[in-house]
Amino acid sequence: MAGGNLDNAKKQKADEFYTQLSDIERELKHYKQHFKNKTVFCNCDDPEYSNFYYFFISHFEEFELKKIITTHFEIGKSSYMLEYEGGSDVKGDKDTVVKRAIKLGKKSKLKQNFQQGKQGDLFETEPVRSYSGDFRSPECIELLKQSDIVITNPPFSLFREYVAQLVEFKKKFLIIGSKNAITYKEIFKLIKENKLWLGYGFANGNAFFSISNPREFASGVYDPKTGLVKFRNVGWFTNLDYKKRHDDLLLYKEYSPSDYPKYENFDAINVDVTKEIPLDYDGVMGVPITFLDYHNPAQFEIVALGIVGSCDFTSNRKMEILDKNGKPTGKYTVNAKGTLYKKYNPDTDRKPAFKDFETGVLYSSLYARILIRRIK
16 A cells, blocks of 8 residues: 555665645744754755745745755766745746746766765676766765755655764755654654654645655555645655644543553553543553654653663563464564563454463553653
């Protein structure tokens, strides 16, 4: 489905996903206060095609920008960068606006200065490719140093590396990524430390893209009339603040042991619905990842991600893995494949996922949970 196709795109490095102007407009309007006299860098965008570049040219005066820098990516030959510092009469349709901005701005050549691959012996040779305009190239890093805010849709296959670079150079940013990135240990660490959070419109999770091979990656969500594909597991990641992020999540439900069972392998209660977080429980709680859509760092502390490697599980019992229908598979695991689990409740749980090897007790596995604690 849509999410799986996005994962396929990431794995196969099909990274040419062009963001639609409507998605950019809906998100950027919430950060206008951050842009006065700032240099914006769009370092993963074809300036003659990118809607990011078009948006900032069209809103240059409204956002009171200082400069826009964008770089074009090319494999195997030199490319270019564009700088724009404002100008008169940049109005009209996209093609007119971009051409006018290019004429008013500064176009500079980029070299082939980032190489990937290696040359070995006859049987282990990897092709060496040169990339011009790659965000990892020395030229683009120098441009990054000159910039204040980075706004773009970075390559899906390089999301970890891309964010790491932004953090290294202490840049403000607003970028698009897969919701799955929340569970990457490098990204979750930044979320936990309040150095990165979800954008204003992340909860929607829908975005339309123009891509070169829509039928391959977007079966069922490709619209032949528009040529666009719709992905449901993408959103915005940022370190730019906005007002809604400081609104408390309004809670109404009181704690009871029957409604909030404890996990078998961690001292925390399970909460299935974010809005049903108990208002009177002060211990650790496991909540759905969607909690981050509403997270106010002054209301709750993020403790860990409920997977192996992020929290220390307290149980290591051997269990048989059950299939989606709750039937035995003859395969076994220790500690429920490194996820949180609780005793199976036939009244509330769909199907059990594991059976204790020694006692036969059934357990339910929980989809990735974020462990939180109320800030008193």
